[in-house]
Amino acid sequence: MSGSLCWLRAASLLRGAPLRWGARPLSHAAAGDGSAPGGGGEGGRGSRESVERLVRAHPVVVFMKGNPAQPLCGFSNAVVQILRLHGVQDYQAYDVLQDPDLRQGIKNYSNWPTIPQVYLNGEFLGGCDILLQMHQNGDLVEELKKLGIRSALLDAEKDQDKK
């Protein structure tokens, strides 16, 4: 499966139409045809303002390679799997392989050179390594709690205690 709705989603957000990531089958979005307003540069998809809008549009935002259903990079997959473990299902994911302007834009915005990138409540959290360490040391559960998201691992622990 190739193609991603992420480019379409980003473009639609710029136009003000709300979108939620759902389990719709992926279609071949018109990726890279530059039909979105701006198309890079000032006011374009990769501009500071555009990226800011994207990261603030949802409590959990991930810029990755591929998409959650089919990650195209081991590090991006690790982020997806960690979020899945914590029961975080409702998050915005953007496939940077479909959008070079966005890819460069988020690197400029976060001053971070690599993908994946995770944002919580509009704030850059880090990449795969940081998310993994936060998962291992329990900090991720606390950060999700601040967003009003109860980690599924807490329920898993509860079940363990009952047995």
Add this chain to the structure above:
Amino acid sequence: MLPARLLRQALPRPAPSFGYSTAGPAMEEKPVESSIRAKLLQALQPVHLEVLNESSMHAVPRGAETHFKVVIASQRFAGLPLLQRHRLVNEILQAELAGPVHALSIQAKTPQQWEENRSVSQSPGCLGGSKHDPHMATKLGSQG
């Protein structure tokens, strides 16, 4: 599905005899690795440093120097949250990251943290992303 090994605390690895990974074959064969090591040594004066070329785990040509893991224990990290530690390393290796290095995994600990726990998380396996990535040609091209 992510392997369980990646999610468990990594198994402890035996500490090397010396603080730094030993030099391999002629350094000029591994210019990127050498540069990374030299810069981190100079900037962070680490008590422990490993520079691991993980390119062979990814869909890139043999001998490529595009994917690295660095394991560093340095007093410079004391008092710094994780994000700032990683930013410090990114800054030191800015040229490499703008050039040949496509992926950099960082494990940054203080000397005390390293003494308490010498385990290092294994990097996830490749999902072929480099094959789909238009940037890779540039990265590989810069390695001559």
